[in-house]
Each structure stands twice: as structure tokens, then as C-alpha cells.
Amino acid sequence: MLAVTRPLLTTVALVGLFTSGAGAALAAPAQEPGPSGPGTLVSRFDNGSFEYPVARANSFTTYQAGQFIGPWEVTAGAVDLVDDGLWQPAEGDQSLDLNASDAGAVSQTFTTTPGEAYTVTYALAGNTAGGPALKTGQVRVDGQNVQDFSFDITGRTPTAMGYIKRQVTFVATAPTTTLTFASTVGSAYGPVVDDVQVTSCSCPC
Numbered sequence: 331m332l333a334v335t336r337p338l339l340t341t342v343a344l345v346g347l348f349t350s351g352a353g354a355a356l357a358a359p360a361q362e363p364g365p366s367g368p369g370t371l372v373s374r375f376d377n378g379s380f381e382y383p384v385a386r387a388n389s390f391t392t393y394q395a396g397q398f399i400g401p402w403e404v405t406a407g408a409v410d411l412v413d414d415g416l417w418q419p420a421e422g423d424q425s426l427d428l429n430a431s432d433a434g435a436v437s438q439t440f441t442t443t444p445g446e447a448y449t450v451t452y453a454l455a456g457n458t459a460g461g462p463a464l465k466t467g468q469v470r471v472d473g474q475n476v477q478d479f480s481f482d483i484t485g486r487t488p489t490a491m492g493y494i495k496r497q498v499t500f501v502a503t504a505p506t507t508t509l510t511f512a513s514t515v516g517s518a519y520g521p522v523v524d525d526v527q528v529t530s531c532s533c534p535c
């Protein structure tokens with residue numbers, strides 16, 4: 331049993347270093363560590379609404395590959411964390427443009443139970459400041475594409491973003507799973523994601 335759990339805890343500790351403990355959606359099996367907080371191990375899916383760190387007021391903050399947005403790591407290109415003074419988020423005060431100057435991606439690794447099904451829901455829109463009109467991207471689980479997504483910004487504005495809800499389900503194959511949102515459009519104006527939630531059917535559903 332110890333031989334199984336030690337690698338998991340190592341991974342969890344790395345994730346925890348970049349997590350400040352703000353509340354968010356959960357994907358926590360019952361046996362996982364308790365409530366998160368500074369200095370504690372955090373393995374639950376967190377910051378799905380991209381509410382921290384705080385972006386530049388009435389503007390955005392760019393994060394490059396290798397940098398972290400709470401528990402999310404920028405894993406390709408660069409992305410923009412956007413304040414609600416620039417455009418309407420789906421939830422809270424901030425949202426994420428998956429393109430800074432070109433296609434970017436963010437990934438988060440969290441604890442899962444092998445064999446258990448998890449449902450990912452998210453809000454999708456697009457940066458209305460520039461083309462192409464059709465913003466495209468992928469949801470990936472452990473690097474595998476599990477859902478292509480697209481959003482057409484035609485007729486949308488910063489105050490009427492027109493977010494749509496998308497959903498995809500996966501079955502975990504390991505004690506941790508890495509969830510990625512990746513843009514597949516080359517532009518400085520990418521797909522916008524917000525309000526990502528991960529739930530498992532061991533929770534009430």
C-alpha cells in the first residue's frame with residue numbers, strides 16, 4: 331500500500347506548492363487529505379474559475395509556458411488571465427484567454443480514483459477583439475484529446491460574451507489525472523474558458 335501511495339503524495343506536494351487554498355469545485359475521493367490551506371497538501375481540483383492570482387485591473391496578465399495560475403500550469407505558448415473590466419467572465423471576476431500572442435494551453439493535475447468516471451464542465455466563449463471568428467481548442471486528459479471545442483464570436487461583445495456550457499466525461503486510469511485546455515487557433519485572440527468544474531459520481535450526482 332505504501333509503495334502505491336508514496337509517488338502520489340510526491341505529485342500532490344508539487345501541486346500544493348502553487349495552490350493558495352481558495353475554494354472551488356472538487357474531485358476529491360473520500361480518503362483524500364482534508365480541507366486545503368497554506369502549507370497543506372492539496373490534491374483536489376482547484377481554481378477552475380481562474381479567480382487567482384488577481385489579474386491586472388481592467389486589463390489582463392499574461393502567463394508564459396512554465397508559469398502557474400494557482401494550480402494550473404501554462405504548458406504551451408502563453409495565455410491571458412483576464413479581469414472583468416475587460417470582458418464579462420462566466421463566473422466570478424476573471425476568465426482565461428487561451429491565446430496570448432499564439433495558441434496556448436493550461437494543465438492541472440489532481441487526485442483521481444482509477445476506474446472512476448469524472449465529469450468536466452466548463453464555460454466557453456471567445457476573445458471578441460480580433461479574428462479568426464471561429465475559436466477552436468481541445469480538452470485533453472493525460473495528453474489525449476477527449477473533446478474538440480469551438481466557439482464563433484460573430485455578434486458577441488465584451489459585455490455579451492455568450493458563454494456556452496460544455497461537458498465531457500472521462501474514466502481515470504491512475505491516482506492522478508492531468509486535465510488540459512488547449513487552443514488550436516493561431517491568433518492573439520483565442521477561445522475563452524471559465525468556470526471549469528470536475529465532479530465524480532462518488533459525490534452526490
Ligand SMILES: [Ca+2]
Binds near residue numbers: 420424
Ligand atoms: Ca471566473
